[in-house]
Amino acid sequence: MSQSLDRALTLLTHLAKEPKTLDQLAEEIGVHKSTVLRLLRTLEEHHFVHREGVRHYRLGTALFDLANQSLEQRDVRRSAEPALAALNERTGHTVHLASYEDGEVVYIDKFEGHHSVRMYSRVGKRAPLHCTAVGKVLVASFPPRRRQDVAAGLDYPALTASTITSARDYLAELDLVAERGFALDNAEHEDFIHCVAAPIRGARGEVLAAASLSVPRVLLDLDGLLALVPDLLAAAEEASARCGWTGHEKGNQ
Amino acid sequence: MSQSLDRALTLLTHLAKEPKTLDQLAEEIGVHKSTVLRLLRTLEEHHFVHREGVRHYRLGTALFDLANQSLEQRDVRRSAEPALAALNERTGHTVHLASYEDGEVVYIDKFEGHHSVRMYSRVGKRAPLHCTAVGKVLVASFPPRRRQDVAAGLDYPALTASTITSARDYLAELDLVAERGFALDNAEHEDFIHCVAAPIRGARGEVLAAASLSVPRVLLDLDGLLALVPDLLAAAEEASARCGWTGHEKGNQ
DNA sequence: ACACTCCGTTGCGCTATGTGCAATGACAGT
DNA sequence: ACTGTCATTGCACATAGCGCAACGGAGTGT
Numbered sequence: 116m117s118q119s120l121d122r123a124l125t126l127l128t129h130l131a132k133e134p135k136t137l138d139q140l141a142e143e144i145g146v147h148k149s150t151v152l153r154l155l156r157t158l159e160e161h162h163f164v165h166r167e168g169v170r171h172y173r174l175g176t177a178l179f180d181l182a183n184q185s186l187e188q189r190d191v192r193r194s195a196e197p198a199l200a201a202l203n204e205r206t207g208h209t210v211h212l213a214s215y216e217d218g219e220v221v222y223i224d225k226f227e228g229h230h231s232v233r234m235y236s237r238v239g240k241r242a243p244l245h246c247t248a249v250g251k252v253l254v255a256s257f258p259p260r261r262r263q264d265v266a267a268g269l270d271y272p273a274l275t276a277s278t279i280t281s282a283r284d285y286l287a288e289l290d291l292v293a294e295r296g297f298a299l300d301n302a303e304h305e306d307f308i309h310c311v312a313a314p315i316r317g318a319r320g321e322v323l324a325a326a327s328l329s330v331p332r333v334l335l336d337l338d339g340l341l342a343l344v345p346d347l348l349a350a351a352e353e354a355s356a357r358c359g360w361t362g363h364e365k366g367n368q
Numbered sequence: 369m370s371q372s373l374d375r376a377l378t379l380l381t382h383l384a385k386e387p388k389t390l391d392q393l394a395e396e397i398g399v400h401k402s403t404v405l406r407l408l409r410t411l412e413e414h415h416f417v418h419r420e421g422v423r424h425y426r427l428g429t430a431l432f433d434l435a436n437q438s439l440e441q442r443d444v445r446r447s448a449e450p451a452l453a454a455l456n457e458r459t460g461h462t463v464h465l466a467s468y469e470d471g472e473v474v475y476i477d478k479f480e481g482h483h484s485v486r487m488y489s490r491v492g493k494r495a496p497l498h499c500t501a502v503g504k505v506l507v508a509s510f511p512p513r514r515r516q517d518v519a520a521g522l523d524y525p526a527l528t529a530s531t532i533t534s535a536r537d538y539l540a541e542l543d544l545v546a547e548r549g550f551a552l553d554n555a556e557h558e559d560f561i562h563c564v565a566a567p568i569r570g571a572r573g574e575v576l577a578a579a580s581l582s583v584p585r586v587l588l589d590l591d592g593l594l595a596l597v598p599d600l601l602a603a604a605e606e607a608s609a610r611c612g613w614t615g616h617e618k619g620n621q
Numbered sequence: 622a623c624a625c626t627c628c629g630t631t632g633c634g635c636t637a638t639g640t641g642c643a644a645t646g647a648c649a650g651t
Numbered sequence: 652a653c654t655g656t657c658a659t660t661g662c663a664c665a666t667a668g669c670g671c672a673a674c675g676g677a678g679t680g681t
Contacts, residue, residue, distance in 0.1 A: 121410050271389050403641075406639075
């Protein structure tokens, strides 16, 4: 809708990868360099980008300032932190906190596993709903009608051999998830990783977010992963308690 | 320079505090609400803001995504992390990592103290150079000429009773800092807190950032704080080593 | 020392773009 | 049903933002 703003935001995402020069940016987004220069100047005034030397621009500090302010607002994150940090400490595996947004999963916190295998995820990153354990937990928390709408709107790209590829299968999986209270991603997103996830609930029993454990298959087979479920559930319940959850009502949406 | 972009960025900073409605935003930045609406729509397309319910907007996830990518680029942060985390663990006090940017200090990492007193700081936040220990360390690392320029350009607001309020005193303090290798903020920034800071150096001996310990005065008197200096210096040296620092050359700039 | 190249920067003139206004629509409270 | 609050849309005007082309300064090779 707003051309210059649109371009400026595009610039920012391009700068995220690495510092770039004016010309590079101009070429990448297909806009005349004088225009890019002017946009960058405005961005710089607001500390959204920063000049490095004379010719390189990189992302500026306003970005993390805003991001941190905003994250502090997200009560789930703050409230869940201790429980998830402890889970990470205890198991040594990667812990994610994620929420639903616009037909995708968004990671809102992450605790790195102690082993050296790094996952390709990051706070703020988005992931599909159909092949992640957190996605399943979140969608499974919706009332049936909404579940169907969401399921019908997905694409189901097969990211690995075991990815669920149809709305029918997905809905069946969601029933299972809702019933047993946790979700499994059996190498459906990345070949070498499998995960379990559980919901974190708020005061009215509504699901605020999902917490997951992600483990490389070389470290732990499926049974080993499932053995961690009680730990995960305990952490999710502790986090829920911190978010105001009291009873055991299941509470939809 | 670019009006619409300028307004959009202003919107973002206003949204940081708390979610707002269209009308509120329009009034706060003094622009017609239809205009604000269009800007918000563009921001929303890029996930920079997110609609909460029908009438509230809050910051979106693109922000954290970018912020994290940007922080990961900052090698100092990644390299210094283990040493600073250990320092935080060992002492139990708040540890900051900060760098110089445009006549201010910018916090690029923070490890919360274990005690309950929280400091008013945040990753991405800026602070003055004249009344922070990290600021002194960073400016003291500049060559004399640049030190003077910077010192002359500051405002010296007296934030507490002990704040340094003149360029002359500040320059004298910087000499002292450069000589002994660490800086002190004796409740010059916040009444109830005092800090010590030390430089983190890169491969050529240049100062990349400053690390600091901040302690509430009720927990530790000045002598107690100074007793932590060796710990701090050790951590800063370890971090420096990780950043490629080898020798003991002091290295300016 | 000179020419050459590479980039960031500036001035200019045009028009698409972003704007304010006023009317409309959606919704909630009384 | 009436009223008030707010988001949303259509429209017409003016200006803000655009691409162009020329400039300038730093770096490089001969």
